[in-house]
Amino acid sequence: MALPDVLLLNANYEPLNVCHVRRAVSLVLLGKADIIEECARAIRSSRGEIVTPSIVKMRYHVRRPVPQLRLSRHTVLARDGYTCQYCGVKKDLTIDHVVPRWCGGPHTWENLVACCRKCNLKKGDKTPQQANMKLRSVPRRPRYVPYLSLPKYLKAKEREDWRFYLPVFEEASGLA
Numbered sequence: 752m753a754l755p756d757v758l759l760l761n762a763n764y765e766p767l768n769v770c771h772v773r774r775a776v777s778l779v780l781l782g783k784a785d786i787i788e789e790c791a792r793a794i795r796s797s798r799g800e801i802v803t804p805s806i807v808k809m810r811y812h813v814r815r816p817v818p819q820l821r822l823s824r825h826t827v828l829a830r831d832g833y834t835c836q837y838c839g840v841k842k843d844l845t846i847d848h849v850v851p852r853w854c855g856g857p858h859t860w861e862n863l864v865a866c867c868r869k870c871n872l873k874k875g876d877k878t879p880q881q882a883n884m885k886l887r888s889v890p891r892r893p894r895y896v897p898y899l900s901l902p903k904y905l906k907a908k909e910r911e912d913w914r915f916y917l918p919v920f921e922e923a924s925g926l927a
Contacts, residue, residue, distance in 0.1 A: 757804050758913045762812040769903050775807045784809050788912055805912050822860060829902040831865035836887050840867045851876045860892035
């Protein structure tokens with residue numbers, strides 16, 4: 752069984768990252784972080800057993816730039832809940848330009864949607880109206896900027912023990 756990921760918090764309890772257990776344990780052993788919550792499992796080593804952390808907080812404040820929500824394939828798929836915006840299928844996904852590039856469609860949040868390959872081939876280089884297809888929701892730029900990347904934030908929201916430490920964005924509630 753694979754070891755679970757660990758939520759890494761800054762000294763002010765702001766989420767910094769989601770890291771591997773190995774990294775979190777090394778931060779704790781080096782005295783750079785403290786365990787806030789732990790898993791039921793223990794990690795065995797040659798010197799004994801080590802508690803498996805679930806949430807780790809840095810002992811000092813880590814300065815970092817204000818996070819930016821980047822437009823990428825992964826963030827568009829996460830925004831759309833890893834679901835085709837034409838038929839609702841959740842596998843074999845690509846990105847589709849609602850208004851094709853050759854028609855002057857921009858490469859923006861408002862013009863990109865998650866789309867399965869079948870619907871992408873059916874739509875081709877047409878607008879949804881020309882292809883007689885309907886979007887399930889209007890694509891738009893998310894109004895929130897999570898401290899973690901959007902895919903990591905949506906995945907982290909699924910962990911019950913992490914929810915208390917994650918910022919709440921009402922708009923993101925319907926995504927996961």
